[in-house]
Amino acid sequence: MEEQLCPSPARYGLSLGVDLESEDCLELVQEAWNAPLPSSWTEYMDESGRAYYVKEGASSSTWEHPADQIYRSLIALIRKARVEAVPSRQEMVREHLHERHEAAKADLTGWSGPYVSDQGEYYYNDRLKVSAWNNPIAEWESELAMRHAVLE
Numbered sequence: 730m731e732e733q734l735c736p737s738p739a740r741y742g743l744s745l746g747v748d749l750e751s752e753d754c755l756e757l758v759q760e761a762w763n764a765p766l767p768s769s770w771t772e773y774m775d776e777s778g779r780a781y782y783v784k785e786g787a788s789s790s791t792w793e794h795p796a797d798q799i800y801r802s803l804i805a806l807i808r809k810a811r812v813e814a815v816p817s818r819q820e821m822v823r824e825h826l827h828e829r830h831e832a833a834k835a836d837l838t839g840w841s842g843p844y845v846s847d848q849g850e851y852y853y854n855d856r857l858k859v860s861a862w863n864n865p866i867a868e869w870e871s872e873l874a875m876r877h878a879v880l881e
Contacts, residue, residue: 760800801876841855848862
C-alpha cells in the first residue's frame with residue numbers, strides 16, 4: 730500500500746491533481762473529500778490512525794478512497810470542457826456518461842440475484858465465479874448518479 734496522507738483540503742486537492750490556489754475547484758474537492766464509500770468497500774484504520782480501504786473479495790488494500798479516481802476523471806473532463814463552446818461541452822458530457830454507462834453494463838454481465846442464504850442476500854457472477862453480499866448494480870447506480878450530479 731502506498732501512503733497518501735491528506736490532512737487538509739489543499740493537500741487533498743493536490744492528490745486529485747488540483748491546485749486550489751490557482752484553480753476554482755474547491756467545491757468539487759470538498760465533494761470528493763466527503764464522498765461516501767461504495768457499498769462493497771470497507772474502511773479500516775491502521776495502528777497510527779490512517780484510513781485504508783478494502784474491497785469485498787479483494788486480497789489487497791489501498792490508502793486511496795475508491796471515489797478518488799472517479800473525481801480525478803471528472804476533474805480532467807471539466808478542465809477540458811471549460812475551454813469548449815457550450816454545444817461541444819454538452820456533447821463531451823453526454824459522451825462521458827454514455828461511456829461509463831456502457832462500462833457498467835459490461836461489468837454487470839453475468840451477475841444475478843439476490844439469492845437468499847442464512848447469512849442474508851447475496852449476488853453471484855456466473856462469468857467470474859464469484860459471489861458478493863453487496864448489490865453490484867447499486868454500486869454502479871451510485872457512481873453514475875455521482876458523475877451525473879457533478880457534471881450537471
